[in-house]
Amino acid sequence: MTDSVLNHIIAEPPPAGHRIRFSRFGGSETVELVQLHELAGRLAARLAESGVRRGDRIGVVAANSLEWVLLDLAALRLGVVVAGFEPGRFDERLLATDYGLKLLFSDRDTPGTAPIAVVREWAENSAPIPAPVRYGPEDVTTLKFTSGSTGVPKGLGATVGSIEGSLRAVQQMFAHGPGDDLFVFLPLSLLQQRYWIYSALRYGHDVTVCTNEAAFDTLRRVEPTVVMGVPAFYDVLRRRIESLAAGSDPHTAARKVFGRRIRYLWTGSAPARESTLRFYTDLGLPIYEGYGLNETCIVTKNHRAPAGWAAWAGWCRASRCCWTRTA
Numbered sequence: 023m024t025d026s027v028l029n030h031i032i033a034e035p036p037p038a039g040h041r042i043r044f045s046r047f048g049g050s051e052t053v054e055l056v057q058l059h060e061l062a063g064r065l066a067a068r069l070a071e072s073g074v075r076r077g078d079r080i081g082v083v084a085a086n087s088l089e090w091v092l093l094d095l096a097a098l099r100l101g102v103v104v105a106g107f108e109p110g111r112f113d114e115r116l117l118a119t120d121y122g123l124k125l126l127f128s129d130r131d132t133p134g135t136a137p138i139a140v141v142r143e144w145a146e147n148s149a150p151i152p153a154p155v156r157y158g159p160e161d162v163t164t165l166k167f168t169s170g171s172t173g174v175p176k177g178l179g180a181t182v183g184s185i186e187g188s189l190r191a192v193q194q195m196f197a198h199g200p201g202d203d204l205f206v207f208l209p210l211s212l213l214q215q216r217y218w219i220y221s222a223l224r225y226g227h228d229v230t231v232c233t234n235e236a237a238f239d240t241l242r243r244v245e246p247t248v249v250m251g252v253p254a255f256y257d258v259l260r261r262r263i264e265s266l267a268a269g270s271d272p273h274t275a276a277r278k279v280f281g282r283r284i285r286y287l288w289t290g291s292a293p294a295r296e297s298t299l300r301f302y303t304d305l306g307l308p309i310y311e312g313y314g315l316n317e318t319c320i321v322t323k324n325h326r327a328p329a330g331w332a333a334w335a336g337w338c339r340a341s342r343c344c345w346t347r348t349a
Contacts, residue, residue: 027186027224028163032098032154035059037226040200042219044088045232045240053088055223062095063150065141069096071148074124076101076155079165081117082138082211083107084129085233089141090210091219093127096145098163101155103179105165106211111175121165121177159183166213180213188320189217193225195325196286198248202227203283205246207237214320218250238262245281253294256287256309260301276305286310286326 036055043052053061074080080102082093097104105121107114114132117123128135157163162179169175198204204218206229222229232240238259241249259279266275287302290312302309312323 026157026182027189027220028098028157028182031059031220031223032062032095036223037200040222040226040228042088042091042222042228043230043244044086045230045236045244047236047239050240051088058091058095059223060150061145062092063099063154064148065092065096065145066099066154067151068144068148069102069125070100070151072125074100074102077103078124079103079105079122081105081107081121081123081126082128083109083112083114083117083135084127084138085109086207086210086231087129087138089127089138091216091231092141092145093138094210094216094219099151099154101157101161103162103165105177106209106213107167108209108211157182159186164213164216167211185213185217185220188214189221189224191320192217192323193221195323196248198225198227200226202248202285203244203246204229204248204250205241205244206231206250207234207240208250208252209234215250242279242281245283247283247285248288249280249284250288252291253289253298254292256289256294256298256302260298263305273305276307280307288312 036059038054038056040055041052042055042058043050069080080093080097082090082104084090094104094106102124105117105123107117109130114126114128114130114135118126118134126135127138127141129138131137159182161182163182163185164180165177166180167175167177192198198221204222204227206215206218208215210216210231218229219231221227230240230244230246237255263272263275263279266278284307287307287309289309294309294311299309299311308326310324312320
């Protein structure tokens, strides 16, 4: 896999000049991506010293944080499988046994778990691992979980090939790069949210990570270029914009909520209402839907039409061809 995204980001430092910001109520912390890469290597060495080996599993049940990201990247260096558990959905006392975990990190005081706060100390006080592993397309890096709508959530192994197929397709569509800042607030236990950190390390852009509780405040302060959110999130923001715009220009109100740098909005996980999509499109904020399954990763994604689309779509309308309008 000479063009492997994951092999590249664990073996090579990222482009200089880009950063990851972690925001929470009461403050924020910014880390250069070059430093993030180094810290992940040091943490990998410390995990190896603890007896963690390729093919082992470690678990994380914690809110979004620098420590969460470091554990994920360190595990990639070692060929260790990460199981991300959304807080509140699992009984932490059973996770290590149920999923065969070598270590389980938590931000809560639960018997049998390691406090996630130790991660930073480990990363800052270890020598970096000399050489990371190499991946093939069938290797599994992550356990992700079904929604649980039919019972206990089921664990699924995510392969390198599936992760990289999604990353390359998204990059081809949206060309994330210098000047971009991708806004992530959904739980990092959801594998797709970690895609954007891998993207930053590979393609050279910024990324902002915050908790769900701090999302609205962080969005206003950071002014990202890309926002990832579920339809309900955009419904709430729509009501805020409409409230701010009462008797004034809605474009000005939208800038107060999103800032002035938005390139596009991304939504998925549930169907978005057409009125919501039209609301943002009419404000000049392109919003694109994605669809996928836990079993398949991203299946389909709409995006800005390529050159020549307008003429082709006009021909379809004139000839009564079956066609689909996207935002």
